[in-house]
Amino acid sequence: MKKLTTIAALALLMVVAACGGGGTEERKTVKTPDVVAHEKAIKEEKAPPIDPMTSKGIGPVSEVVLGETIDQGMVEEGKALFDKNCAACHKTDKKYIGPAPKDILERRTPEWVMNMIINPTEMVQKDPLAKQVLAESNGAIMADQNITEDQARKILEYFRTL
Numbered sequence: 001m002k003k004l005t006t007i008a009a010l011a012l013l014m015v016v017a018a019c020g021g022g023g024t025e026e027r028k029t030v031k032t033p034d035v036v037a038h039e040k041a042i043k044e045e046k047a048p049p050i051d052p053m054t055s056k057g058i059g060p061v062s063e064v065v066l067g068e069t070i071d072q073g074m075v076e077e078g079k080a081l082f083d084k085n086c087a088a089c090h091k092t093d094k095k096y097i098g099p100a101p102k103d104i105l106e107r108r109t110p111e112w113v114m115n116m117i118i119n120p121t122e123m124v125q126k127d128p129l130a131k132q133v134l135a136e137s138n139g140a141i142m143a144d145q146n147i148t149e150d151q152a153r154k155i156l157e158y159f160r161t162l
């Protein structure tokens, strides 16, 4: 008797599954815009807050000491490097393919800027701030220019003059 009831229950379940199956699946995959927005809000709240003025980014540079005065020799070399390797995508004072470096040290740490210059590919994949910038740049990606730490430091010195 018990077995019979189980079989009956199973049969009933199968009928229900056969009738309702398709519909249930469809309901599961279709998300209305409010659900999507809600899920996004939850995700963003859980993401740890990033402070652009303390974040050092990802790369070889962990500490940069800026001199009290700007080193003009480094600025000249930095400008030449910038004109050669960066100007195709960056204008100094307005957004071009990438953001303008003018006043960048008011928005970012020197370490972050240097890591972004030396290690852009990993930065845009893993660094929360770089990912944010990438999301705002209409799909344009910063290309790795094989810049050394020493060269990046000179470009940074040049950025201090903008």
Ligand code: HEC
Pocket (backbone or CB within 6 Å): 081, 082, 085, 086, 087, 088, 089, 090, 097, 098, 099, 100, 101, 104, 108, 113, 116, 117, 124, 130, 131, 133, 134, 137, 140, 141, 142, 143, 145, 147, 155
């Ligand atoms: C092929 C185009 C391209 C080249 C070449 C390029 N960049 Fe970029 N750069 C971008 C784009 C696009 C972004 C923003 C998106 C991102 O973060 O990936 C960016 C972001 C940056 C940022 C972060 C700006 C911010 O406000 O957060 C810095 C700093 C930077 N670039 C410096 C340089 C320097 C210095 C060079 C030369 C050594 C260079 N870039 C070469 C396209 C380029």
